[in-house]
Amino acid sequence: MDKGRRDFLKISGTSLLGLGLGGTAAATGLHRAEPDPDAGPRWAMVVDTRKCREKHGCTACIDACHEIHNVPDIPDENHEIKWIWKEDYPNAFPTQVHAHTEESVFEQSVLVMCNHCERPPCVRVCPTQATFKGDDGIVVMDMHRCIGCRYCVAACPYGSRSFNWRDPRPYIDDVNGDYPTRTKGVVEKCNFCKELLAKGKLPACVEACAAAGNEGVLMFGDLNDPDSVVSEALRTANTIRRKPALGTAPHIFYIV
């Protein structure tokens, strides 16, 4: 091989390597994302756990959500359906807790629900696109298309999804006539109150939390709007997300 060709190969090889590394750096999310007001809304929620844990025994958000969406109350824990619930902090954040974590943090319960991930594994695995990600960032369940294979349940790293092992209707005390129930054999989860957002209202949990007299505990808004309450919260407090190493990029942020 003559010198000219050898040099060309060396240079193009190192350039490709550089490009590859540079490309990887961009893909690993080592940069901050800025709000994009020209794009459509990207919904997100910020939970201030410091304030939430002060409210012992408060379940306003859970009650509101489960009532408005006809979520059944099934006594057998193995078959329970839950869209939103309080989880022990070490179980919700196993990588962000240790043997010497401050007690009030370690012992708290935090609110968990579907994270409406940026890169949702459940959407990736669904064989019928019964679960899909909308342009507004919400991971939606199409109950009409779900075949009940539970692949999404296996794929969700956060345990956010519930399968209907039985007919839920006998377990719904007060049916909300404005919203459907589900039937046996389909998977369901938090839907970020898509039907309320369509009417310009806030999700039920956020409304209920505020109505219970709490301020700035559950915040909901548009990440692409720099003036939204979530953008404000993300700018002013340090936030974490669940299982960050998996790269799912959840849209539920926690102030701890």
Place this chain on the structure above:
Amino acid sequence: MPSRDTGRIILGLVVFLALVSFPIWYTASQGRSGERPELVYPEDETRCVESAAYMKSWHMDLLNEWRDTVVREGERTYVSDLGHCDFDMSLQNTCMKCHLNKDTFCDRCHNYVGVEPKCWECHVEPGGASHGQG
């Protein structure tokens, strides 16, 4: 050429014809020939989403279309061909707000033709959800 099986064959054919035409002569014997389902229409409203003739033929397709448009495209407003109104695309919150009784409206035709739409397994009929699934 008649064979010893001719009798059996004719008997078999007669039995077959009787069985196959059972729905016709049984209904006639009950005095219900030509019976049509009687629907109870809403008292106040006179405008439906589309014309009655269209709805009779296409309401299933319309609902399927609404289902996919609302859930998968996030679009909730339906512009009627009749040009009188825009409607919220919802079985529970639009259709059933006028057709207040599933038994005297929806079920009448569905029972007559022997179909069981699965909509009601999830969508709540007016007057509350039935407990347990049929």
Place this chain on the structure above:
Amino acid sequence: MLEKALSGGRRYWTWVGFLVLVIGAGFLAYMRQLDDGLQITGLSRDVPWGLYISQFTFMVGVAASAVMVVLPYYLHSFKPFGKMVIMGECLAVSAVIMCMLFIFVDMGQPTRVINVIRFPTLNSLMFWDMLSLMGYLFLNVVISLVVFGAERKSVAPPKWIKPVIILSIPWAVSIHTVTAFLYSGLEARSFWMTAILVPRFLASAFASGPSLLIILSLLVRKFTRFDPGADAIRKLSVIVTYALLVNIFFVAVELFTGIYSDIPEHLHHFQYLFLGLEGKAALAPWMWVSLTLSLLSAILLLQPRVRNNHGVLPFICASVIVAVWIEKGLGLVVAGFIPNTLGRITEYFPTVPEVLVTLGVYGIGFLILTGLYKITITVREQDKTL
């Protein structure tokens, strides 16, 4: 040719009658599942997949293992497998049908399964699994019909079947690779998210599938006038030996990574399996039995004297099947969910209706296999007497 499955002696019809009863019981249990929902199984919010999906996983391996006979015979002209090949292909057909049935009975909304075809989703492994299984079934049915049909007429099979047969070889590997990918691509389940899951699946498939084929061949030798060939059985047992050794090695390698790295997330699943976790150890006795059977079988199979003893061989093969069945079914599918993504433990025990449905599916598979074997063996017996 098919009518040969409808004539047989007392033993044949007793066996068929028994299978029909098993299928009937399974069918009734499944009707109940359709009515009441999957609550009648032992599955739960934390363990959404159990007996049905683990049987699917195991049988995909058995289906793929037909390649262990097809490849030597068609690609390398290994003549001793000549009479065995059709038996392997019939087993593959029956196994793939069982796979599809196991998936079907696991669905929450089975009437909607057609949605997987109506809305093809290229990013979902389940879509590719469906395609590869259907393709494999189609390939094996066509190959069996064409090749056996030609043999029956004492003519050479048409030339175009050769590339189809060659295609079935990588396709066999692909069906099990895709099934393994179903598990190994999930970042939520650290127990499964390992590249070695694919080779593990293949090794365990090539140990258990040919073991089943050996047992079936010995049964056929005993109860019919057809002999698939002692040489073929001998070669198969060598294949089982190697595959089993590789499988044991792969499991050991996995254990090393988990134990030596000491990462709790990786370690906890193995701990639960073999020692129990937080006082819950339902699967531990099963895993130790599986490990013991694997090692014992490997030691025995390594000795030619034992391997060639056709009195002992079926029992060793049975223990290989049991060992792999436990390891793949319980020790892999169920253990992936224990502990769950939130670090909690919910154990899984199949219920009676769940077992009945499973047995029903096995009944259908074995009925199909019985019919196919009856046809091929009867044809070959009649050819010999001519």
